[in-house]
Amino acid sequence: MSATATAQSNVTSERVFNFSAGPAVLPVSVLEQLRDEMMCYPGAGASIMELSHRGKVFVEIMEQAQSSLRSLLNVPDTHEVLFLQGGSALQFSMIPCNLLRGSNKTAEYLVTGSWGKKAIAEGRKEGDVTATFDGSTTNYDRVPKAGDYQTSSDAAYLYYCSNETIQGVQFQSEPEAPAGVPLICDASSDFLSRPLDISKYGLIYACAQKNAGPAGVTAVIMRKDLIDKGDAGLPGYLNYQNHYEADSMWNTPPTFAIYVLGKITRWLLDDIGGLEAMKALNEEKSSMVYDVIDANPNFYKGHAQVDCRSKMNVTFNLPSDELLSKFIKEAGEHKLASLAGHRSVGGIRASLYNAMPREGAQALAQFMSDFAAKNG
């Protein structure tokens, strides 16, 4: 890696197709805006990073980010949009701290992979929890069907992770929570990849660094009547009510990350045309790759059961460790980068988030076909 800054005009040609699971690929047109506004946000006399969060310019950026997120997802007035720090990992704790602690109820978790496991471990610190479904018996290769689990109508909440980033299993639609039981969703890795009916959720959250922006901001969309449940004795940052009352400015928000998130939501609205269009493109991209897996069943072994396959993270393995290394090496030579699976499961993981262009999925599918033909 050379430390010399490359001349701006030709660096775009050096860009690779980046299949990282997060932080992850961003739209080129958004990066161009960030570059062009870096020295001076238009009309502000300073970079966006230098502006007070309480000043007119940033308050407007914050409001635009919130309102374009609301219109993308059709967020009803019953729900608030918060932008927080601490990543999704802090939500693993904030949720039970606010909605379980002191409630004398049990929180139910559908554990379908690594992130659900981490979330339930944090929940356990704050009260009674139970793994209503636990996918570990089949090595987290699927999500439950409606009949596979039973939820108590007295649960504190029903928690699930819509897309397990590491295993590559995804709920195709929301699980159903009994009336009165808030449905809580970790949508970190498929947020904004498809339309959602937000009215079904008590709380849904996503760290930005997969589909919504850079690492450093987490969007939380929460039913307002749940906000008031927290204990005043909680560490202030962990109390949703503080952030709600201060419009996500209880303390200094991560201004640059929110600004980028705002740009991404505008890109989704204006360039992509909304979440139905985004969903169609994501289905097209992931199908290209799954089709190669299915066409070469003796060579590529998909991890997820077919009806639980993730449109975001395609996980599969090769016949041997040698072929796996060779695959990653040769892919790199084709400018297909960051394909190694998570260190906990190995294999290949190709993340095809919103900003991965069709051409990237196409190039990967072609490479996979050729590689299987040569090495199968």
Added chain:
Amino acid sequence: MSATATAQSNVTSERVFNFSAGPAVLPVSVLEQLRDEMMCYPGAGASIMELSHRGKVFVEIMEQAQSSLRSLLNVPDTHEVLFLQGGSALQFSMIPCNLLRGSNKTAEYLVTGSWGKKAIAEGRKEGDVTATFDGSTTNYDRVPKAGDYQTSSDAAYLYYCSNETIQGVQFQSEPEAPAGVPLICDASSDFLSRPLDISKYGLIYACAQKNAGPAGVTAVIMRKDLIDKGDAGLPGYLNYQNHYEADSMWNTPPTFAIYVLGKITRWLLDDIGGLEAMKALNEEKSSMVYDVIDANPNFYKGHAQVDCRSKMNVTFNLPSDELLSKFIKEAGEHKLASLAGHRSVGGIRASLYNAMPREGAQALAQFMSDFAAKNG
């Protein structure tokens, strides 16, 4: 404010002198690097924001940020450097959660302004706390002298805020803690403005958005033997040990903010020449402004007692609300921006952080002189 992106080549000339208290001015040369590396970090094939935090390129950036911070401050091996989310406000809680909760001791706080008040309120949730010094009786216009307070040799820790950003009062040197009592410092608004003897501190921390980078990352420098004191039942994100063991990658760190912080530390080392040089420049800049206040004692009323004046945040008032508004308006016309004091105290606050050039302080001092002559 025009939403049209201004052509890149001439925006620098639109930049104002930005006296914001935070997020705050950044070095132009750093912003230029961020702009030039935005589309593609040299050799990485992607923007820094798109790179996995576990990949070689970002791990190197993280290590460089840690090591240049260590060399700037001469951090001894007894201390660890962590980069966290949640701002300084989360440290208000993490400190007592880890170092007070369950200890049967009392934590002592020197409360010299608004930030100390907020910190002690969070401490109170976790155990016994006492305000060993409370500046409220003189409207927070000073910090205590050694004889002004008595610390118990059995305290959980002695906490203070080295620079109260809102009131503009600053400790000129560390208060002394009894042997065995960890000294804890909120250095959010004067971090890296002068050399420090880190060996004196149990823990010292600073959100980046004043002197060290953009909002979204907080540097915590902590004696290693204190890291292990936390309770395993704490929310995972709030346990220092988790972050220590994972080298600040317990979860996804705010990669872009850390990258910028790394650039700022390099600027301090290479362009400024280290913290002694930075301190001299900061003294020169703040003297220019205080000299005008002292030369016009019937017009400008400084808030802080003279020997407690902050080199970072110069706070003063004018003879009337009309003159205050006029001052802010006319300053704006001279490209001197963000001078209004914090909404809780009013008046003027001129923040002269590291990245404020000498010319900015000079322009402000000249404007203040002229304004007093015309309106006094």
